[in-house]
Amino acid sequence: MKYISLLGATGSIGIQTLDVIRNNPEQFKLVAISAGKNIELVRKILLEFKPEYVSVQYKEDYDKLKIEYPQGFTFGYGSEGLMEAAVYHKSDILLNSVIGSVGLNPTLEAIKEKKTIALANKETLVTAGHLVMTHAKENNVPIIPVDSEHSAIYQCLQGEKLSSVNRLIITASGGSFRDYKREDLKNVTLEQALSHPNWSMGSKITIDSATMMNKGLEVIEAHWLFDKPYEKIDVLLHRESIIHSMVEYDDSSIIAQLGTPDMRVPIQYALTYPDRFHFQTENRLDLAKIGQLHFEEMDFERFRCLEFAYEAGKRGGTLPTVLNAANEVAVHAFLSGKISFLSIEDLIEKALARHTTIKNPDLETIQDVDAETRVYVNSLT
Numbered sequence: 001m002k003y004i005s006l007l008g009a010t011g012s013i014g015i016q017t018l019d020v021i022r023n024n025p026e027q028f029k030l031v032a033i034s035a036g037k038n039i040e041l042v043r044k045i046l047l048e049f050k051p052e053y054v055s056v057q058y059k060e061d062y063d064k065l066k067i068e069y070p071q072g073f074t075f076g077y078g079s080e081g082l083m084e085a086a087v088y089h090k091s092d093i094l095l096n097s098v099i100g101s102v103g104l105n106p107t108l109e110a111i112k113e114k115k116t117i118a119l120a121n122k123e124t125l126v127t128a129g130h131l132v133m134t135h136a137k138e139n140n141v142p143i144i145p146v147d148s149e150h151s152a153i154y155q156c157l158q159g160e161k162l163s164s165v166n167r168l169i170i171t172a173s174g175g176s177f178r179d180y181k182r183e184d185l186k187n188v189t190l191e192q193a194l195s196h197p198n199w200s201m202g203s204k205i206t207i208d209s210a211t212m213m214n215k216g217l218e219v220i221e222a223h224w225l226f227d228k229p230y231e232k233i234d235v236l237l238h239r240e241s242i243i244h245s246m247v248e249y250d251d252s253s254i255i256a257q258l259g260t261p262d263m264r265v266p267i268q269y270a271l272t273y274p275d276r277f278h279f280q281t282e283n284r285l286d287l288a289k290i291g292q293l294h295f296e297e298m299d300f301e302r303f304r305c306l307e308f309a310y311e312a313g314k315r316g317g318t319l320p321t322v323l324n325a326a327n328e329v330a331v332h333a334f335l336s337g338k339i340s341f342l343s344i345e346d347l348i349e350k351a352l353a354r355h356t357t358i359k360n361p362d363l364e365t366i367q368d369v370d371a372e373t374r375v376y377v378n379s380l381t
């Protein structure tokens with residue numbers, strides 16, 4: 001039996017993780033959760049899974065949770081609650097699926113407590129990848145990716161030497177606007193942007209996918225997870241999202257991981273690694289039915305956020321922190337109807353241009369730069 005702490009239990013990845021736990025009751029026990037504002041769903045999770053520790057965003061919401069739970073539970077809230085859920089004493093694994101760089105501190109604390117980290121929260125690695133990976137190495141803690149592309153690469157690397165890798169090839173669906181010209185992007189609506197062709201995900205990542213920032217964040221995430229220079233990480237447009245990513249080795253062989261787009265597969269793999277459990281689905285991949293897969297080169301002028309991410313990653317220091325914080329604020333402003341779709345990249349470009357990078361930042365510096373960038377970008381919205 002593995003004991004699990006789940007951050008972001010009420011989100012897209014959180015709900016799918018609960019499904020994996022529900023389908024494997026002999027293998028997994030949910031012991032701690034965190035959520036934001038969706039208290040109705042937290043109540044349902046409490047009734048079904050009976051976690052011992054529950055944290056939500058606001059203290060006041062405790063009253064709304066007060067109904068009869070025979071098992072009882074410990075309550076926490078805010079950033080401290082998030083941290084307590086992450087390091088809950090009975091958990092073996094932290095599955096971090098909170099959204100945004102708010103996931104950084106709980107990840108670092110859980111590493112200190114030697115919890116295995118199953119990481120969906122990519123913003124944590126973008127904003128402070130060097131700190132997370134160094135802490136993980138020092139504490140001998142595995143970071144197992146949940147993000148589909150990184151799970152794919154992780155799977156393609158099993159039994160191989162990282163030193164034999166020539167390049168990582170991250171696939172991209174192209175997002176909601178993959179067939180739009182740049183000119184057409186001026187007047188796109190929120191509803192159009194939220195309509196992803198292949199995946200059903202939370203709203204922030206769906207917008208990231210439409211701007212192609214999701215792929216930019218994933219390039220930086222791959223750099224830290226697999227210790228490869230940016231020159232060795234490519235992005236390939238692949239509209240079907242069937243090949244989740246690939247690794248090219250020195251002998252020119254390419255190993256790929258394929259499957260129908262269903263995040264429960266990488267979630268389950270991260271929780272069962274190094275084992276593989278049966279996955280109940282009506283929807284196994286049938287390549288004969290699909291017939292064809294398509295691949296195209298990325299257009300960096302069309303998808304400027306991808307260019308920004310490569311640039312910020314290569315220059316390093318605090319620039320990825322700025323990239324991530326500016327993107328979080330800009331996407332939130334777009335989701336709130338305050339700015340247009342193309343303003344997202346304009347705001348990120350402005351935030352990056354005014355920042356002088358600080359090399360090897362410590363946690364405090366990262367937090368300061370993150371906060372300062374948010375104030376600046378908010379002032380422009």
Ligand SMILES: NC(=O)C1=CN([C@@H]2O[C@H](COP(=O)(O)OP(=O)(O)OC[C@H]3O[C@@H](n4cnc5c(N)ncnc54)[C@H](OP(=O)(O)O)[C@@H]3O)[C@@H](O)[C@H]2O)C=CC1
Pocket residue numbers: 007008009010011012013014034035036037038039056057082097098099100102120121122123146147148199200201202203204205263
């Ligand atoms: N969705 C997907 O398929 C994929 C997602 N990812 C990554 O996984 C992470 C989660 O994405 P996704 O599940 O789509 O996101 P969602 O927006 O669906 O869920 C986010 C979760 O975080 C909680 N939350 C939000 N803000 C706070 C806060 N300030 N404090 C505490 N909890 C908070 C939300 O609570 P509530 O709803 O209760 O307010 C919710 O439980 C992201 O980093 C994303 O990039 C990676 C690959 C695929």
Ligand SMILES: CC(=O)[C@@H](O)[C@H](O)COP(=O)(O)O
Pocket residue numbers: 147148149171172173174175199205208209210214215263
């Ligand atoms: C499911 C997942 O991992 C997402 O990050 C997904 O990859 C988004 O798709 P694109 O960014 O390729 O559109």
Ligand SMILES: [Mn+2]
Pocket residue numbers: 147148149218
């Ligand atoms: Mn992904």
